[in-house]
Amino acid sequence: MSLKVALFGITRDIVGTSVIELPAPAPTTVGELLAEMRRQYPALGDLRSCAVAVNNEYASADQPLHTTDEIALIPPVAGG
Amino acid sequence: MIPHLAITDQPIDIAAALAAVQTDTAGAVNSFIGxxxxxxxxxxxxxxxxxxxxxxxxxxxxHVIAQAYEKWPMLQEVAVVHRKGTLELGDVAVVVAVATPHRAESFAACQFIIDTLKQVVTIWKREEYEDGTEWVAAHP
Structure with a gap:
């Protein structure tokens, strides 16, 4: 199972693309995904925070991931 | 009661956002313009x-607006319009407008919506300086 992860703001700058595909065997939970992304892109660990969104909702570390999910990294927001 | 929500790359029409919350059951319209x-x-x-x-x-x-309706059941109408793309000095980045029967709740609900928007809504801001740019709030 592979996963596509959408990237916004500074996470897109760090990774260098707006969508990254993690090939199989891909992480199976939000926590594993974050750990894998930080391993590949250590600069993600320097951010004030980095959340993961699954299907437009903030997700907790133990949430399972599926190939059909819309997944995104969410660096610190700054609207308004 | 259906909130008027938009994220747009076009200049925000403040009058249209205020008109969207106008209702004969509300005596107060409160707005925040960023x-x-x-x-x-x-x-x-x-x-x-x-x-x-x-x-x-x-x-x-x-979700933010649903929370506002829970906290202020008398809240009548809500409009939130946020701009995206490149903005020049003085441009309107966001408008929040609420309509309530009386003014006290209108101030409170409007402040709650803009404050909570800034915490959870997935919009990012990159400031451009003379010598470069920086994503706001990205680093500790």
Whole structure:
């Protein structure tokens, strides 16, 4: 199972693309995904925070991931 | 009661946002208008670039407004319009407008919506300076 992860703001700058595909065997939970992304892109660990969104909702570390999910990294927001 | 929500790359029409919340059952319309200012922490800012994850931003904005309706059941109408793309100094970045029967709740609900928007809505801001750019709030 592979996963596509959408990237916004500074996470897109760090990774260098707006969508990254993690090939199989891909992480199976939000926590594993974050750990894998930080391993590949250590600069993600320097951010004030980095959340993961699954299907437009903030997700907790133990949430399972599926190939059909819309997944995104969410660096610190700054609207308004 | 259906909130008027939008994320747009076009200039925000403040009058249209205020008109969207007008209702004969409300005696108070309160609004917050966020604009682009010329400095940030003392550093001169030339312009701003906003990026949005639209589908999630609208989903989260819907949650914020649902919370506002729970906290202020008398809340009548809500409009939130956020700009994205490149904004020049003085441009309107966001408008929040609420309508309630009386004024006290209108101030409180309007402040709650803009404060919570800033915490959860997936919009990012990159400030442009004379010598470069920086994503706001990205680093500790």
């Amino acid at each position: 604009t682009v200012r010329n400095q940030s922490g003392g550093r001169p800012v030339r312009r701003l670039h906003y990026e949005s994850y639209d589908s999630m931003a609208l989903t989260q904005l819907g």
